[in-house]
Amino acid sequence: MTKVIKSEEQWKALLKNEEYRVLREKGTERAGTSPLNEEKRKGQYFCVACGNLLYTSDTKYESGSGWPSFFQPARTDSVSEHSDRSFFMKRTEVCCSSCGSHLGHVFEDGPAPTGLRYCMNGVALHFEPDENE
Known part of the structure; x- marks a missing residue:
C-alpha cells in the first residue's frame, strides 16, 4: 500500500474544517448527522x-x-487499529492505513460473521455508488 504523507499545513489546505477536525485531530462528528x-x-x-x-x-x-x-x-490492509485510552475509556481506534487519518473506532458488538462494529465518522468517508445503482 502506498503511504500518503503530508504536512499538517497541506492537510489543512486539502480538507474542510470538520474533516480536518475529525481526521487529523481525532475528533468525532455528532451522532446521526x-x-x-x-x-x-x-x-x-x-x-x-x-x-x-x-x-x-x-x-x-x-x-x-x-x-x-x-x-x-474492504481489505485486510485497508485500515489500521490502535489502542485508544482517551476520555478515560479503553477503545480501539481505526485509522486509514494509507494516510493515517482517524476514521472512528471498532467494537466487539457487531453482527456475524465477524462480530465487529467498525463505527466510522461519515465525514471521513467518500461514497461512490456502483455504476448500475
Missing part, C-alpha cells in the same frame, strides 16, 4: 483524505449507533 447513515445503494467507501478503499456496501449495516457501521474492512 451523516447523510451516509441513510445510504442504501451498493458501492464503495473511500477515505476522504487520500482515496484509499476502506469499506464496501456489502459489509454496511444499521447498528443504531448514529454513525455508519461496517462489520469488516
Whole structure:
C-alpha cells in the first residue's frame, strides 16, 4: 500500500474544517448527522483524505449507533487499529492505513460473521455508488 504523507499545513489546505477536525485531530462528528447513515445503494467507501478503499456496501449495516457501521474492512490492509485510552475509556481506534487519518473506532458488538462494529465518522468517508445503482 502506498503511504500518503503530508504536512499538517497541506492537510489543512486539502480538507474542510470538520474533516480536518475529525481526521487529523481525532475528533468525532455528532451522532446521526451523516447523510451516509441513510445510504442504501451498493458501492464503495473511500477515505476522504487520500482515496484509499476502506469499506464496501456489502459489509454496511444499521447498528443504531448514529454513525455508519461496517462489520469488516474492504481489505485486510485497508485500515489500521490502535489502542485508544482517551476520555478515560479503553477503545480501539481505526485509522486509514494509507494516510493515517482517524476514521472512528471498532467494537466487539457487531453482527456475524465477524462480530465487529467498525463505527466510522461519515465525514471521513467518500461514497461512490456502483455504476448500475
